[in-house]
Amino acid sequence: AQSVTQLDSQVPVFEEAPVELRCNYSSSVSVYLFWYVQYPNQGLQLLLKYLSGSTLVKGINGFEAEFNKSQTSFHLRKPSVHISDTAEYFCAVSENQAGTALIFGKGTTLSVSS
């Protein structure tokens, strides 16, 4: 069975500092990996995804993530955060089969202060 572990439930950072949100997964088969962002009182929006190919994936709002198959990780990074990046971030995994739903981590709350 698949599972996703987000290693930090809360990450406080100062504006313009770099940030890394960690995600590890377990699966016995090949997977697709996703990061979603949820701003307060809103739905989820896709930040980026890894399906195949280059292990470094660039997304919206200056975020990027690196797929590491040997470490079963998909950490999210941003070199310089803004106040507006304050949100909850979810890592999710899907087995690469048609119809398979996403398995979500429990989320990481990123709080950016000035």
Add this chain to the structure above:
Amino acid sequence: NAGVTQTPKFRVLKTGQSMTLLCAQDMNHEYMYWYRQDPGMGLRLIHYSVGEGTTAKGEVPDGYNVSRLKKQNFLLGLESAAPSQTSVYFCASRTLAGGSYEQYFGPGTRLTVT
């Protein structure tokens, strides 16, 4: 193009009451999903559908029923609401075509059961 919409946005129920949440998508997507989001738990799959007239159970199906009579609509029913069903409910959809695997989320329904 409205994407994924959910009705209602908020609802308060008394224990034992019933209700139906409506999800509608105008993207002609084949797959649709219902998740619930609880603090510190991430999103958990309740039921999903891979096409009109078909549904399947997810991780936490007990106490819920679903129907997909039309391709664009996915209904989630609570027959006898319980306080444990207090949650935020998200609907999502995705296409079978194009190899995207991205799920598009609605804005959520906040349900309180007293």
